Amino acid sequence: MTVPADEKDYIIEVDHVSKSFGDKQVLDDISLFVRKGEFVTILGPSGCGKTTLLRLLAGFTQVSEGSIRLQGQDITAIPPYRRPMNTVFQRYALFPHLNVYENIAFGLKLKDTSSEEIDKQVRRVLKIVGMTDYEERAVDSLSGGQQQRVAIARAIVNRPQVLLLDEPLAALDLKMRKDMQLELKQMHKELGITFIYVTHDQEEALTMSDTIVVMNKGRIQQIGKPTDIYNEPVNPFVADFIGDSNILNGIMKQDRLVQFMYHDFECVDEGFQPDEHVDVVIRPEDIYIMPRNNSAMLNGTVQSCIFKGVHYEMTVITDHGYELLIQDYNQFEVGQEVSLIIKPSDIHVMRKELNSNRIDGTMADATHVEMLGGTFECLPTPGIEAGQDVTVTVQFPKVDLMDYTDEGAASGTVSFILYKGNHYHLTITTDSGEDIYADTQDVWDDGDIVGIRILPEDMTIQAR
Amino acid sequence: MKLKGTLMKRSNWAIPYALFLVLFVVLPLLLIGVYAFRTNTGSFTLVNFTKFVQQTETLNTFIYSIGIALITTCLCILIGYPAAYILSNSELTRGRTLVMLFILPMWINILMRSLATVALFDFMHLQLGEGALIFGLVYDFLPFMIYPIYNTIQKIDKSYIEAAQDLGATRTQVFTKVIFPLSVPGIVSGIMMVFLPTISTFAISEILTLNNKRLFGSIIQDNMMMSDTMNYGAALSLIMLIIIAITTVLSSSDSEELNEGGLI
Numbered sequence: 013m014t015v016p017a018d019e020k021d022y023i024i025e026v027d028h029v030s031k032s033f034g035d036k037q038v039l040d041d042i043s044l045f046v047r048k049g050e051f052v053t054i055l056g057p058s059g060c061g062k063t064t065l066l067r068l069l070a071g072f073t074q075v076s077e078g079s080i081r082l083q084g085q086d087i088t089a090i091p092p093y094r095r096p097m098n099t100v101f102q103r104y105a106l107f108p109h110l111n112v113y114e115n116i117a118f119g120l121k122l123k124d125t126s127s128e129e130i131d132k133q134v135r136r137v138l139k140i141v142g143m144t145d146y147e148e149r150a151v152d153s154l155s156g157g158q159q160q161r162v163a164i165a166r167a168i169v170n171r172p173q174v175l176l177l178d179e180p181l182a183a184l185d186l187k188m189r190k191d192m193q194l195e196l197k198q199m200h201k202e203l204g205i206t207f208i209y210v211t212h213d214q215e216e217a218l219t220m221s222d223t224i225v226v227m228n229k230g231r232i233q234q235i236g237k238p239t240d241i242y243n244e245p246v247n248p249f250v251a252d253f254i255g256d257s258n259i260l261n262g263i264m265k266q267d268r269l270v271q272f273m274y275h276d277f278e279c280v281d282e283g284f285q286p287d288e289h290v291d292v293v294i295r296p297e298d299i300y301i302m303p304r305n306n307s308a309m310l311n312g313t314v315q316s317c318i319f320k321g322v323h324y325e326m327t328v329i330t331d332h333g334y335e336l337l338i339q340d341y342n343q344f345e346v347g348q349e350v351s352l353i354i355k356p357s358d359i360h361v362m363r364k365e366l367n368s369n370r371i372d373g374t375m376a377d378a379t380h381v382e383m384l385g386g387t388f389e390c391l392p393t394p395g396i397e398a399g400q401d402v403t404v405t406v407q408f409p410k411v412d413l414m415d416y417t418d419e420g421a422a423s424g425t426v427s428f429i430l431y432k433g434n435h436y437h438l439t440i441t442t443d444s445g446e447d448i449y450a451d452t453q454d455v456w457d458d459g460d461i462v463g464i465r466i467l468p469e470d471m472t473i474q475a476r
Numbered sequence: 477m478k479l480k481g482t483l484m485k486r487s488n489w490a491i492p493y494a495l496f497l498v499l500f501v502v503l504p505l506l507l508i509g510v511y512a513f514r515t516n517t518g519s520f521t522l523v524n525f526t527k528f529v530q531q532t533e534t535l536n537t538f539i540y541s542i543g544i545a546l547i548t549t550c551l552c553i554l555i556g557y558p559a560a561y562i563l564s565n566s567e568l569t570r571g572r573t574l575v576m577l578f579i580l581p582m583w584i585n586i587l588m589r590s591l592a593t594v595a596l597f598d599f600m601h602l603q604l605g606e607g608a609l610i611f612g613l614v615y616d617f618l619p620f621m622i623y624p625i626y627n628t629i630q631k632i633d634k635s636y637i638e639a640a641q642d643l644g645a646t647r648t649q650v651f652t653k654v655i656f657p658l659s660v661p662g663i664v665s666g667i668m669m670v671f672l673p674t675i676s677t678f679a680i681s682e683i684l685t686l687n688n689k690r691l692f693g694s695i696i697q698d699n700m701m702m703s704d705t706m707n708y709g710a711a712l713s714l715i716m717l718i719i720i721a722i723t724t725v726l727s728s729s730d731s732e733e734l735n736e737g738g739l740i
Binding site for chain 2: 071091092097099103105108118167170
């Protein structure tokens, strides 16, 4: 993210922060700037480091590298009790030995507030969270939703400059969660406090936030407004994580013309190299489906159709064998032949980060290369000697995955699966901690442990 | 078939235990009750109780026993609480080892430990007596105080501590406003484990004071040993049982709200 022109606008500045627990790096060079009064959501799958980032902001854990500033002042080393921020915890963490009133008054009492003032403030926040008349209740006699409200009241009564919320609605049922989302949004508007909200629920993030920060594997993937994140995802991970999407391989023929599914589509994207390989994202609601006719771009057959309340969700297999997810108000029968149209503005083209695997390795001898924590057989390459550091290039479909780790020269874990219409694009994190990518027709599950095999003729070896 | 059916029913498995309880707990208690209200010859009387109130020596011993038990309990809390707190804070494996070390003496017979205390006092040329008695009692009962407190503190959810820090509590305030109140059930449990057994102890006091200072337990024992004062002994036992019952009820109703004590 670019460095802000006027830093005074920012209440929180997270500056190149990294965090490791032992050998494991949980946050990798995170920079984040939050405006005063903004509702920022940190969104990502479990284990992406979002909670760690929040705990760094609250001061419960210390950064390994980098700094955090609050209103321009470095607070990296300041203990949590001296930070003007308050946290709403995931499991509420209401003190069981205190009643509702005492829980809310806890922070004020520590600041030697007069009892009349405490009384006034507690009643004010109880009114805000809609819990008037619950003062004397024991916290364990409250329902989950009520405990959540008390937890919010306990935090906002201190008038923090920043309110940190750690998946505060995760333990509530769906209906309650929807209601609380709206109420929280309303509270944010009325209180004018900066909210930093952590969640793994993309719908929650889209509904509530001014700004969404998408995280994966300890890195920020994208920062933007909900509409930007949804309409203009920067990479397949974001596109896949936010909402439903069809992600396909494509080739940029020229400006505003992209080829995918064996068809040339007009689009609105420019500035790519001629014939550059790209990822194409089309949202399921942006594909127009109609009975078979000759004027359409694509033809296909309905494979499944599920009623989803407002719309029908269908999968259509195109005549070229691509599987597309489509949402439409009209129902099409399974087996029905249909035609599809995609408007240029609904096609989102993304630059590919990689076209093939580029793996760092070392030559063991003329016909063996050490990489990915294993030794692979390779063809002898002229001019490359034993002991030399090399870069091995392997096309995605040439990486073979094996059920048993001893069938491969190296092993790893499937860490991300992306369906690309006619094949799966898998990310495999090897035991040596590197990521390699494989295109396959086979179905694997997230977390599967696999052996990695690459045939000697599929490797291109270059000196590094 | 019929036998098998009887064996299969799980509620029937409780019968041997019920029998045991009736024979060795309920019946003896009833006998104490019956003996306490009888004379040597077997007629109903209240004289055993009036004797307790009138006989100043017994009454004094009773009060003295409670005093000794109170002092022991207080010392156990004062020494045991910080120990439990430190133990629960240290690294997991190290903490466990230390807890084991504290609990280790519990595996040795209490009389052996008292005799060892005597040997220790002799070795250091210290006089046996009241001081030795209190030292011995604290030494014997300290693990019973540490363990329940350690258990309770250990179980306190770390998020309460973070929540308190988040709301502006310093380390000291986190302790006084959150950790200590939440560890009270452990203290209550510890008190029950220390205070009650101390009142009725007799062998330890005899060994450590060379039979100079007598506790209530010794008086009961003396009376019980002789057939002509057995009824009086039974009355004294009954009085002690009632006091134990009252303390138990009081402290358990107290800790129920706070729930999750240590051992009890």
